[in-house]
Amino acid sequence: MEIAIGVDANSGSTRRVMVSGKLDTHTHGELDVALAPLLDSPAVRTLVFDFARLDYISSAGIRSVFKARKALAARDGKVLVVNPQPQIRKVFDIVKAVPVSDVFASVAELDAYLDAMQRKVIEGDDEAP
């Protein structure tokens, strides 16, 4: 098995995508296929890639993540990365496919960020007429 992709389909506008194995020239197509419905759905505003079990990523994989980020950026959405292994983190640092502030070392960090963002949205809604 080169790659395994799981999409956690629970909460509102946020989707969590778990990628395991190797994301490279061969396998990035599978990720693109799995992401297509999420990117097409306007309801999805935040995409979280959980790379805890991703061992390897090449520029082809980066490109897939980057494409997702561009698609979501068009509707003010965001792509977040959580749990990257050191070598994956290094690649992300180099190519800056995702802002450094959008990469989280652990799920706890991510949740705190998401909660904060949620609160912001609600407060923003309260203030709205």
Next chain:
Amino acid sequence: MALNLHSLRVRLVGGVLLGSLALLVLALAGGYAVLHGIVLRQANRAALDTTTRVATGLASVFEQARVTGSELGYAIETGVLGRAQVPDLLEARVMRDPAINGALIALEPGALGGTDPYAVHVSSQGKAPRQRNLATPEYDYRTQDWYQRSLRTDEAAWLSAPYLNDTSGGIWVVTYNVPLKRFDGSALGLVSIDLPLDHLRAIAANLGLPGGDMRQRGSIIDADGRFVQGPDPAFDLKLTVDELVRARGRADLKPWFDGIASGKPGWFEHTADDGNRRTTTYAPIGATGWSVASSIDHAELLAPLRTAFLKLVAIGLAGFALLALLVWIVAQRIVRPLESLTDSAAHFARGEFDWPLPRHDARDEVGVLVRALGHARDSLKLYVANLADATAARQKIESELAIAREIQMAMLPHGRELAAGGQRLEAAALLEPARQVGGDFYNYFLLDQHSAGFYIGDVSDKGVPAALFMARTTALLENALRRESAPAAALRSAGRELAAENEASMFATVLLGAIEFDRGTLALASAGHDAPYIRHADGRAGEVTLESGPALGFEREGDYPEWHGRLQPGDALLAWTDGVTEAFDANGGAFGTEGIAQVLAADGAPSAQELTDRLRAAVQRHTGGEAPGDDLSIMCLRFQPPTVAMSGPVLRWQSPNELDRLAQLVREMGDALAAAGHGAGTVHDARLIAEELLTNTLRHGCDPAVAHAIVVEVQSFDERLALVFRDDGAPFDPLANALPDLDVGIEDRPIGGLGILLVRELAESVSYERIGRDNVLRVQLRASARIGIGERM
């Protein structure tokens, strides 16, 4: 002393003398020609006068004889005389008249009261008269030619030809015959008078006709043209003028012959048979048909003139010699002071200014010249003395400057290499001050075990002030860089101190940088200095886009942006001062950064020293050897890959150009590296590099329709991995493409180009080379030890 033909004296004397000589020759020759004409004309006239006078004299002698004859005849014709008185009368005439030496009366029979023939001749031989009766039976006078002619003629008198007269005692005479007539006109007889030729000659000689044995005898010619007296005594009474002209070849005397025939006096010039030029004059003697002539030799005639002329020449030459002496003396007076002046001037020219000037107090031009030269000499002496002082002072300054330059040069680093931990930085630099000392500077040095610092700069002036300011600047910069390590901070710190005490308002432009040996990371900052060029190992070169801050010395707080980059092994950093970019050619064209780019564009892998030398040579070619207007400095730093020997086995994989097979190769390689004990990070990086490069090769280098062989070799050594990728596709250098700009907004960023960026960032070095028909990519990366990452896998 040899005579200098160009000297003033020779020219002066020569000119005057040549002129005088020409004048003298002209005067004498002209005078001679004129005098010659006059003398000749006068002589000819005088000769003609003499000849005419002689002719007139002789004519009167003949006339006298005729008159005597006529008187006697008249007395007989009128019958005054009888036969008895005739002899006495004749005797009286002959004895009284020296011109007559004989007289004859011959009568027809029956005349004067007698019937017999009657002829009596009286001659004077000496003192005593002698009578002869010619009417003898032996001698019938009446049959003689002379008697017959007298009876028949109608002439009053006729002159005989000269003949030898026996009756007169055997002398040459000429006879005047006067025929006698009766009143009825019948012939009565004749009276004849004998004139001795010697007497005629004597009269002619008395009148001035040269005669006797004289060389230039005058001539007396009778009515037949025969010489009574000829130019040569041998001609006398033998030769005629006509014979002389025709038979003796004296054609030059033809005018004489013609002149006699004309019966008028005249003269002509001719060239005689002896070659001499002569004038011959002639004149008729009355109506007798006789004539006189005389000839004069021009040479003799002109002899006195020649003599006089020679005397004149002698006097002229003497005068000429006197003139020469005079001119020579005058010339000496003029030239001698000039010569000694020239001599003095020659000594001055050799620097002997104390040589005395000639004394010349005269107020002429030479005197003025002497005084002027004296003043010039004094001025020159003073000037030379001043010059010697100035030269000595300048030499002192120059020697001090030379020492200063040595000190300045000693301040520059001389090492060819900076090395730390197996990494090397090859260094080459040069500094050429436009003057003895200059304001340019550079330096490179180790900061610690992992990094090196360097700077290059230019102070805003040249010469000693710039050198002093430069010394201060360079000391501050090195200290600042050692203290701060960040280039921008170092520039700020140094700038603060320079600006604080900058009374002279000088400033310096500086390029300053620091390089880490480990990964070749480079940080640069500029204080008003040109941004450097980086030449990559593969030959590409470009200017670093470095923003500059203010030059040092102006502001206490300058803001200096930093540039960060990496030098790959083999990359060279080249920096310079404006002596390079502002080197001008003959047309005023600056060398500029274009010139630098051209030098860097050359092929090959030149060392730092070679790049420096090439740039210097290019600048020199550009200026065409002109003296540099500004200090010129070049500094080149080249990052060297570690020279650590390879170790460990070479792992090798080969694959055709198919995506699946390549993916498999990458997996196999990763597994093999992991199995060899490399950390997960290293394995990950190696896999990533292999995948990115091979995907690139497949996409751009290989023709999908053709089978290509792709080879990967991996070798580990000294905590590093060396990867070599080789394929036989079309030439393709993935490193040549521009890297994506990661700083632009996400919306504007193209997707792609990330693979090579990853390779460059992960690897310690990447290089591309086309070897034969193969593309060869060499990658080197640090192999991290087994760390946690790997164990977490």
